[in-house]
Amino acid sequence: MAADHTATQLALRGRLLTLSVLTTGSTTLSATSTGYARTAGSFITDGFAVGMEVTPSGFTQTAVGVVTGVSALALEIDGGRDVEAAGAGRSLTVGLPSRMGWDNTRLEPTAAAPYGEEEYVPATARTITMPASGADMEATGLYVLRLYGKAEPGISALRKLADAILALFAPGTGLTVGSATVRVRTDLAPWAGAIRADRPGWSVVVLTIPWRLAYLNT
Amino acid sequence: MSFRDDVARFGVKLESQFKELHNGVCDLAYLSIVEGSPVTGAPGQRVDTGFMKSSWQNEVTGPLTRDISTNVAYAPLFEDGTYNPLGVGRPLGAEKLPGGTNRRGPSTVGGDHSVKLTIAGWPRIVETVALEVGRGR
Numbered sequence: 001m002a003a004d005h006t007a008t009q010l011a012l013r014g015r016l017l018t019l020s021v022l023t024t025g026s027t028t029l030s031a032t033s034t035g036y037a038r039t040a041g042s043f044i045t046d047g048f049a050v051g052m053e054v055t056p057s058g059f060t061q062t063a064v065g066v067v068t069g070v071s072a073l074a075l076e077i078d079g080g081r082d083v084e085a086a087g088a089g090r091s092l093t094v095g096l097p098s099r100m101g102w103d104n105t106r107l108e109p110t111a112a113a114p115y116g117e118e119e120y121v122p123a124t125a126r127t128i129t130m131p132a133s134g135a136d137m138e139a140t141g142l143y144v145l146r147l148y149g150k151a152e153p154g155i156s157a158l159r160k161l162a163d164a165i166l167a168l169f170a171p172g173t174g175l176t177v178g179s180a181t182v183r184v185r186t187d188l189a190p191w192a193g194a195i196r197a198d199r200p201g202w203s204v205v206v207l208t209i210p211w212r213l214a215y216l217n218t
Numbered sequence: 219m220s221f222r223d224d225v226a227r228f229g230v231k232l233e234s235q236f237k238e239l240h241n242g243v244c245d246l247a248y249l250s251i252v253e254g255s256p257v258t259g260a261p262g263q264r265v266d267t268g269f270m271k272s273s274w275q276n277e278v279t280g281p282l283t284r285d286i287s288t289n290v291a292y293a294p295l296f297e298d299g300t301y302n303p304l305g306v307g308r309p310l311g312a313e314k315l316p317g318g319t320n321r322r323g324p325s326t327v328g329g330d331h332s333v334k335l336t337i338a339g340w341p342r343i344v345e346t347v348a349l350e351v352g353r354g355r
Binding site: 117119121122123124140141142144146185187188193196198204206208210 | 256257258259260294298299300330331334335337338339340341342
């Protein structure tokens with residue numbers, strides 16, 4: 001069996017899609033013409049930051065929105081929201097940007113929203129036991145993620161997103177790929193680079209997740 | 219020939235092989251970054267004018283230290299794949315045709331991530347060179 005790179009990439013992507021950066025948890029929230037409001041708790045304490053993309057739950061309007069301002073009791077959203085009275089059992093969550101350029105797909109980023117790009121980079125493969133027939137095999141490579149966010153609001157939105165992904169792909173994390181296993185390498189742990197200026201109005205941070213796939217040469 | 223002489227000769231041989239290992243590892247790492255290598259899977263540098271590829275230096279900075287570097291400002295963009303093959307100021311999204319590894323660019327050789335792949339392949343670089351040194355290449 002050759003290394004199943006399709007399944008490996010999908011396994012890594014599947015893990016990425018479970019990302020949760022932060023959330024208000026289930027609480028009482030209202031929607032306002034400028035964003036969201038609460039009377040208890042704090043958006044600041046929850047970790048919200050300008051440039052993050054929030055996904056509302058429990059509201060009539062469930063479209064994602066980009067944070068443009070944060071105070072303890074109010075979260076400003078680009079373009080505002082449809083007004084809804086306070087209601088319990090609602091939440092705001094930050095996860096993976098909804099706009100992701102998955103490998104070999106067309107990405108149409110919009111000017112105001114963060115987005116990401118995925119790149120699966122197979123590197124090497126070799127037998128690690130003998131004889132070759134039926135030998136244990138090892139393939140290695142990188143899972144590279146480029147995260148783009150608005151320039152100038154500071155480090156929090158991009159860095160918290162990167163940190164959450166690094167936590168999701170902790171060294172040694174194992175994912176089943178059919179009868180094989182792909183693991184996040186432990187001898188070279190995943191890392192995030194510097195937040196760099198990209199084209200005007202944008203910043204980017206690049207994450208590198210080294211992986212090792214163990215499979216059989218059958 | 220005393221035992222002391224044997225130990226002394228062994229020490230000289232060991233030191234010689236250690237330097238050989240160091241030089242071999244540094245040269246292979248440099249090769250991996252610039253030209254690409256099957257040892258690491260790195261594709262090497264993209265080439266348009268050759269300016270960036272030729273900018274990579276493999277400088278001896280001490281008895282057991284090397285500095286593999288480039289001073290080209292846009293090198294990180296090519297390394298990480300955030301570069302813009304269509305030129306600065308292109309319309310938003312124009313560079314994503316399509317995204318991921320299928321970007322359009324001026325080069326038909328080389329690729330992105332060669333530094334990262336070389337770092338990730340470091341154990342194999344050392345292993346490969348150590349085998350060669352052990353065989354008395």
